[in-house]
Amino acid sequence: MPNAGRPRSEQSRCNILEAALRLARTRGYARITIEEIAAEAGAGKQTIYRWWRSKAYVVLDALKENARVEIEVPDTGSLRQDIAGFLWNTFDAQRRRPGITRVLQSMMAEAQLDAEFAESLRNGFIEPRRKTLKSLFTRACARGEVGDLSDLNIWVDIAFGVLWYRILVDVGPLDKALAEKLADLLAAAAGAGRSA
Amino acid sequence: MPNAGRPRSEQSRCNILEAALRLARTRGYARITIEEIAAEAGAGKQTIYRWWRSKAYVVLDALKENARVEIEVPDTGSLRQDIAGFLWNTFDAQRRRPGITRVLQSMMAEAQLDAEFAESLRNGFIEPRRKTLKSLFTRACARGEVGDLSDLNIWVDIAFGVLWYRILVDVGPLDKALAEKLADLLAAAAGAGRSA
Amino acid sequence: MPNAGRPRSEQSRCNILEAALRLARTRGYARITIEEIAAEAGAGKQTIYRWWRSKAYVVLDALKENARVEIEVPDTGSLRQDIAGFLWNTFDAQRRRPGITRVLQSMMAEAQLDAEFAESLRNGFIEPRRKTLKSLFTRACARGEVGDLSDLNIWVDIAFGVLWYRILVDVGPLDKALAEKLADLLAAAAGAGRSA
Amino acid sequence: MPNAGRPRSEQSRCNILEAALRLARTRGYARITIEEIAAEAGAGKQTIYRWWRSKAYVVLDALKENARVEIEVPDTGSLRQDIAGFLWNTFDAQRRRPGITRVLQSMMAEAQLDAEFAESLRNGFIEPRRKTLKSLFTRACARGEVGDLSDLNIWVDIAFGVLWYRILVDVGPLDKALAEKLADLLAAAAGAGRSA
């Protein structure tokens, strides 16, 4: 009897995710508790513990649910334009959802303190975005704009490295200028291999 | 009576810092507590709270004490060689002190959850290293290797962005190949401005 | 349509009562839960809640089911012999069903914490046994062995008071000597009124 | 260093005991929780758990503290008068402290559900009162009113058996008539051995 028992309540699941993200954005991830999320969602604590391992997993799920409206991936025919567009869309998504940057910081923080959650964050958040950026390079390679993809990982690390560094350390804004500069630099590095 | 009373015990201070770093490296920063550090150091909790704001400040202090032996800054006359050398020295310092990478991860994590500590980490740890790397570029500029320093911050963000990204997300090793590639790329980017 | 729908499952009822009594005897009434009884009986919790108010009522029912074999009431023609026989039969019933004393203790305990259950216990357990003992005295009165029944309640309180006191407080065994002594004492007290 | 650390707070201890007894008397032992006692006493839960095993031990301690004003033990020179006086004083103590009977019921209930607590209740509450009653009989024996003390335990079981039975089962009041009847009966039983 595989489907026995009362089925999981979709209503409850949504209430919890909405409450979690709302509280994390307004009061700060570190300052909220499972009990608060449960109370805000009108749910019992056990209902949260039944389906999520910890506060971090709830908020990550809420973040993914919220980010369903995916960042648009440009396809302009020019690698430099594609990178600039992708980065700017990514940066801009932070701005459009206030408080979300602080939540992202907290997710990365939590990943440092909990190795299992780090795995979840990488698989569910980090890697999908890496894959998207990589596709811009491979497409450009198919067009002949890029000769050699052996340094692909480093290019991606540079883009996301700077992105996360500025999110985490507050050394500068995620603005259009940064997107353009990084696009110049990465397109140049990728294109350099073509002549070889 | 400015200096009345029993003076601070240097013995106690050292015991606490040693205990904190030892426990953080072996059991993991997130799993240790102030009470545990006090017990391990044979100190009272109050003695820790008297001199440090929280667990994070204790461990950061311990880390600084431990990292007194500064990373050597190369001066080869070539920007690319200088960058490659500096990066490799930095990467290698992680390898030479096992467990320290995990502690660094935790420091960055804590900085996300506590804004005041973030300030301390930036001033006491992040910025000094940024300043060192910047000096390589300004020196090269003085030599005429670099024409324009207006993108200096982005170059530094790229170097440290990739460094921290690989520390925090585990997408690739901090090896000699990475140091060389980044040096190539940054030297090229910096040198490109010269002819313009 | 009074008898529509699926009728109550006798199988389920028996499974639950058996499971309840088995668990109460082996693991101790206080340590078992409704959920455990349901699981042990292969029943759903709702099936228990549909037919019983609480764990105490289930166990009391199980106890009554189990105690169908009633205590034999002697009729020897002598009040003293009747009392001694009745008490000994009562004491011996405890011995014949190991673990049942602990369950009885728990029933009395539960009655202190739940007034409604106390009522059930008195009506279904305490009073029937009081009535039986009283009948010995009234029969003796009819024979002329007892003159005055005005202290009847006190005599019964003495017999059951000592019985329960030794069950609940563990100050002495429920043995034949006790039955004989109590019979002596009560017969003497009851007989004393005759000459007056 | 045997006396290191902050000493136990007498204030806190008293607050907790007072709160526990007040709540048990007014709201009923079964309906109060450790959390409620802590809140009412302005104490932390840990402070309760540090010094008492469970709610039952707290209330028992409170009961003992409250019962410091001991029941007066009569010494009239007559065994019957002594017993009647002692029983009436004991019964009357219930009446003078409203709600205390219900607390006593709960203590006995708890003792059935927790063997370790049963031990504490017997040693700290039951046995001292048995000893007092026994002393009346031994004194009478010294006076020659009682010949043989071999049935002493049964006499005491009868007195306290009836007392507890009426406390626990609500089959009759603890009034002066009961005290007198029991005194008659016990004095007669004890005196009967004298002539032998």
Place this chain on the structure above:
DNA sequence: ATCTAAACGAGACGGTACGTCAGGTCTTGGT
């Protein structure tokens, strides 16, 4: 031979209290 309706098992749900843990504060006596 359906239809209807209650009982059934399973198990998720909103709650309450549990007993534990750690945080940060305080109060001792001792150095």
Place this chain on the structure above:
DNA sequence: ACCAAGACCTGACGTACCGTCTCGTTTAGAT
């Protein structure tokens, strides 16, 4: 004045059961 020790209040943890509520399934008598 500082220190080790340790009790204190606070608040959140993750767990255990409570009693209730859906589900899909089963089982009878009434149609």
